[in-house]
Amino acid sequence: MNKLFNTSPNLSRRSFIVATSAAGLSVGVLNACAPSEKPVDYSQLPPNPEVNAWVHIHHDDTVTVRIARSEMGQGTVTGLSQLVAEELGCDWDKVTFEFPTPGENQRRDRVWGSFSTGGSSGIRRSHQYVREGGAAARMMLTEAAANQWDVPVSECTVEKGVISHKGSRKSARFGELVVAASKLMPPTEFKLKDSKDWIISGKSKQRLDTADKLTGALKYASDLTFPGMLNASIKDCPILGGTLKSFDASVPEAMPGVKKVLQIDNAVVVVADTWWQANSALEATPIEWDGGKLASYSSDEINALLDDGLEASETFTGNKGGDVDAAMKAAAKTIEATYNFPTQNHATMEPMNATALWTPEKCEVWCPTQNGEAALRETVTASGHPIEKCDVYKTILGGGFGRRGMSDYVGQAVKIAKEMQGKHIKLQWSREEDMLHGFYHPITKCKLKGGLDVDGNITALDIKISGQSILAALMPQALVEGADYATFQGLLPAGLSDRLEDQTLKYSFPNFHIHHAMRNPPIRPGFWRGVNLNQNTLYLESFLDEMAHAAGEDALDFRLAMLKDEPKMAAVLKAAADKGGWGSNDGKHRGLANIYGFGSYVAACAEVSINNDGTVKINKITAATDPGHAVNPQQIAAQVEGSFVYGLSAMLFGEITYKDGQPEQRNFDTYNSMRIKDMPKVETIVMPSGGFWGGVGEPTIAVAAPAVVNAIFSATGKRVRKFPINNRDLRV
Amino acid sequence: MIKLNVNGKKLDFDGDENTPLLWALREQLGLTGTKYGCGIAECGACTVHIDGQAVRSCVYPIAALEGSEEITTIEGLSKDGSHPVQQAWTELDIPQCGYCQAGMIMAVSALLKENPNATDQDIDDTITNICRCGTFARVRKGIHLAKKKA
Ligand code: FES
Ligand code: FES
Numbered sequence: 001m002n003k004l005f006n007t008s009p010n011l012s013r014r015s016f017i018v019a020t021s022a023a024g025l026s027v028g029v030l031n032a033c034a035p036s037e038k039p040v041d042y043s044q045l046p047p048n049p050e051v052n053a054w055v056h057i058h059h060d061d062t063v064t065v066r067i068a069r070s071e072m073g074q075g076t077v078t079g080l081s082q083l084v085a086e087e088l089g090c091d092w093d094k095v096t097f098e099f100p101t102p103g104e105n106q107r108r109d110r111v112w113g114s115f116s117t118g119g120s121s122g123i124r125r126s127h128q129y130v131r132e133g134g135a136a137a138r139m140m141l142t143e144a145a146a147n148q149w150d151v152p153v154s155e156c157t158v159e160k161g162v163i164s165h166k167g168s169r170k171s172a173r174f175g176e177l178v179v180a181a182s183k184l185m186p187p188t189e190f191k192l193k194d195s196k197d198w199i200i201s202g203k204s205k206q207r208l209d210t211a212d213k214l215t216g217a218l219k220y221a222s223d224l225t226f227p228g229m230l231n232a233s234i235k236d237c238p239i240l241g242g243t244l245k246s247f248d249a250s251v252p253e254a255m256p257g258v259k260k261v262l263q264i265d266n267a268v269v270v271v272a273d274t275w276w277q278a279n280s281a282l283e284a285t286p287i288e289w290d291g292g293k294l295a296s297y298s299s300d301e302i303n304a305l306l307d308d309g310l311e312a313s314e315t316f317t318g319n320k321g322g323d324v325d326a327a328m329k330a331a332a333k334t335i336e337a338t339y340n341f342p343t344q345n346h347a348t349m350e351p352m353n354a355t356a357l358w359t360p361e362k363c364e365v366w367c368p369t370q371n372g373e374a375a376l377r378e379t380v381t382a383s384g385h386p387i388e389k390c391d392v393y394k395t396i397l398g399g400g401f402g403r404r405g406m407s408d409y410v411g412q413a414v415k416i417a418k419e420m421q422g423k424h425i426k427l428q429w430s431r432e433e434d435m436l437h438g439f440y441h442p443i444t445k446c447k448l449k450g451g452l453d454v455d456g457n458i459t460a461l462d463i464k465i466s467g468q469s470i471l472a473a474l475m476p477q478a479l480v481e482g483a484d485y486a487t488f489q490g491l492l493p494a495g496l497s498d499r500l501e502d503q504t505l506k507y508s509f510p511n512f513h514i515h516h517a518m519r520n521p522p523i524r525p526g527f528w529r530g531v532n533l534n535q536n537t538l539y540l541e542s543f544l545d546e547m548a549h550a551a552g553e554d555a556l557d558f559r560l561a562m563l564k565d566e567p568k569m570a571a572v573l574k575a576a577a578d579k580g581g582w583g584s585n586d587g588k589h590r591g592l593a594n595i596y597g598f599g600s601y602v603a604a605c606a607e608v609s610i611n612n613d614g615t616v617k618i619n620k621i622t623a624a625t626d627p628g629h630a631v632n633p634q635q636i637a638a639q640v641e642g643s644f645v646y647g648l649s650a651m652l653f654g655e656i657t658y659k660d661g662q663p664e665q666r667n668f669d670t671y672n673s674m675r676i677k678d679m680p681k682v683e684t685i686v687m688p689s690g691g692f693w694g695g696v697g698e699p700t701i702a703v704a705a706p707a708v709v710n711a712i713f714s715a716t717g718k719r720v721r722k723f724p725i726n727n728r729d730l731r732v
Numbered sequence: 733m734i735k736l737n738v739n740g741k742k743l744d745f746d747g748d749e750n751t752p753l754l755w756a757l758r759e760q761l762g763l764t765g766t767k768y769g770c771g772i773a774e775c776g777a778c779t780v781h782i783d784g785q786a787v788r789s790c791v792y793p794i795a796a797l798e799g800s801e802e803i804t805t806i807e808g809l810s811k812d813g814s815h816p817v818q819q820a821w822t823e824l825d826i827p828q829c830g831y832c833q834a835g836m837i838m839a840v841s842a843l844l845k846e847n848p849n850a851t852d853q854d855i856d857d858t859i860t861n862i863c864r865c866g867t868f869a870r871v872r873k874g875i876h877l878a879k880k881k882a
Binding site: 210216 | 857
């Protein structure tokens with residue numbers, strides 16, 4: 001076994017390595033030989049070197065694929081392993097995985113590229129180099145075999161981890177060739193397999209990381225323990241820009257198990273033997289905050305700020321065409337509507353946590369992060385050590401959704417550990433702390449105006465978004481003359497930049513203007529699964545439904561008429577509508593939505609009924625998605641189902657409101673999330689058309705809410721424009 | 733010192749009796765499969781069985797136990813992951829991040845023990861665990877599959 005990443009005896013490799021057979025085949029070292037051979041005890045042999053950075057093959061042919069991206073449930077580990085295994089030509093049943101550390105990446109000239117895991121990019125932005133990694137390994141192993149047998153490489157074939165040469169009737173297993181292969185020059189040119197020849201990729205393989213999630217064996221970061229470890233709980237000032245005025249340490253200090261009471265920046269921290277003790281003592285600690293300027297800030301002020309933006313004449317233009325003002329004046333009919341999208345917390349199931357060890361020689365951190373390299377940078381800053389003395393060990397995440405791209409909790413853990421030198425410190429946030437210190441989904445409102453001609457065609461469309469910009473807060477250097485183009489996700493023109501190309505508007509409108517009045521309330525915004533596509537699709541697709549109704553047109557035909565130049569977009573919309581029963585005369589109430597986002601074409605057809613108390617029952621959603629290439633269709637289906645829960649939870653319940661400068665919602669009793677009873681049936685149509693690589697974790701979130709809202713209109717004749725819906729009577 | 737009967741083993745708990753069972757399991761008894769999600773009995777991540785009943789252990793203080801109760805955690809549901817619910821979960825590849833799944837599996841196994849023919853309505857009424865990854869569609873299928881495997 002490769003020792004590179006065995007950094008802690010407590011962090012068992014087993015927790016990262018799960019065999020693939022349904023029976024839970026163990027990663028034994030004795031069982032990989034052909035049955036007729038006598039078992040060899042490979043543990044007596046020196047461990048094999050790696051073939052290259054992506055692939056390590058053990059003597060018993062077990063293949064360990066190195067995965068730089070984070071696994072937070074989205075299945076990226078399995079998908080990327082499939083891509084590597086496909087090119088490698090190994091036996092899929094012998095594939096496991098491990099996470100290289102960001103420190104190792106640093107030392108090896110960033111051989112694994114970016115560790116950042118967000119924007120549904122796990123596969124679409126690394127498929128090329130990971131497949132090349134697998135192909136390079138196969139080529140080196142083949143060359144090693146050809147050299148040994150003194151035959152041309154071109155005559156050797158690879159199948160399921162065995163290289164054969166027909167003419168000389170020779171064959172060898174990958175595991176036997178690794179030492180020789182590792183000494184060869186890596187190839188620089190690759191011919192990757194055509195997707196139609198795939199036998200591992202493109203197939204609905206079982207995930208590689210399931211077994212230990214069913215038995216309690218998987219260690220999440222919050223489960224790690226180390227000898228002598230102490231536990232910390234933290235309360236940071238709940239008001240943005242506020243400070244810690246005073247606290248009485250004598251109270252927690254007198255409580256059982258408490259080892260230390262600390263101030264870290266504007267936070268109070270209690271360190272104790274157990275987290276329960278630490279948190280109980282922290283709860284008992286008298287603390288006074290100075291709320292500063294925002295001490296009495298409330299949602300009323302946020303609303304007023306956004307309403308002001310809706311009336312603003314100065315805006316940033318994201319996309320426009322024709323002359324919208326003239327067209328609006330000339331329209332036979334105009335309609336107008338205002339929608340909102342509230343602040344959301346990510347509420348990952350596993351609250352933020354990190355474990356840190358600081359000594360004068362080094363600083364190490366174990367944490368669930370979506371961005372190992374950012375976590376490492378944070379560790380360097382907070383520890384005061386140079387990067388060579390720091391490293392970060394990633395675990396599987398108990399949910400990420402964008403929240404764990406931020407490293408605030410890592411910095412806190414390191415600062416605490418620095419005060420408690422030589423001890424592992426596990427900082428675990430309470431759910432309440434997690435609710436209070438989010439990087440929240442940006443809050444916006446949107447005013448839409450539409451004009452129709454006498455034949456019911458759209459002639460004018462004005463979409464004015466008012467509200468928060470993520471980039472202004474987190475990456476101001478990414479603003480373009482003050483404008484945040486990411487705000488227009490899903491609504492942008494083509495040709496702005498490579499990165500924005502997968503966020504473009506597919507409808508053709510004759511005269512339109514899409515603009516943004518940036519209004520930034522004092523709330524930390526962040527990237528929340530789906531990001532700005534969520535509200536933009538809700539605004540656009542609900543309003544187009546309003547326009548179709550005003551025009552007396554069928555909502556499907558109305559949309560298709562504007563998608564004539566976009567056959568892929570039209571195809572997914574038609575597929576969702578067909579399978580979802582659109583147009584059938586069965587008295588059921590349906591709604592449609594479609595969008596292009598994160599490089600994929602997606603659409604949904606929702607079917608709802610209204611309960612006796614006027615609340616909505618979402619019966620079924622049929623979703624269609626064209627991600628170009630589908631690496632693991634059953635996992636795409638899982639992502640679609642999951643994305644609907646995330647998006648619909650927001651639509652139904654999700655809202656963070658402010659009072660006295662701080663979020664009013666502190667836990668799941670006030671920040672509700674869908675349960676199984678709220679879950680519609682989901683039918684997922686995966687229809688990869690090839691030729692491009694789109695994301696799958698996020699785009700479908702955006703179509704769930706508008707499809708449901710449009711179905712609600714069909715059922716009640718009333719438009720829902722205020723979110724969350726919150727169990728209100730939708731008939732009034 | 734209190735004697736607890738966890739997963740068929742007698743274990744000594746020697747800590748504050750106000751400690752919720754969740755934290756006793758995780759921090760004193762080394763059973764970290766049971767998860768913390770909310771601490772207020774809302775999410776179900778901490779579900780264990782006490783004498784076969786699903787209980788949210790985050791609000792169940794050790795003091796409320798007599799010591800004779802049979803406590804079962806995810807680690808003790810089966811020796812080798814072969815409980816019908818675990819089998820169904822494997823077959824349908826249900827977990828996403830997996831953090832809620834120990835609680836989900838414990839809630840479901842308690843339901844099926846009590847009601848081996850649980851209907852969709854029973855599931856809606858009984859399984860109230862939160863899953864932020866949104867595995868509910870497969871969880872429902874998994875429950876029906878587990879019924880067949882039992
Ligand atoms: S942690 Fe016990 S119900 Fe959430
Ligand atoms: S699988 Fe992630 S919260 Fe349920």
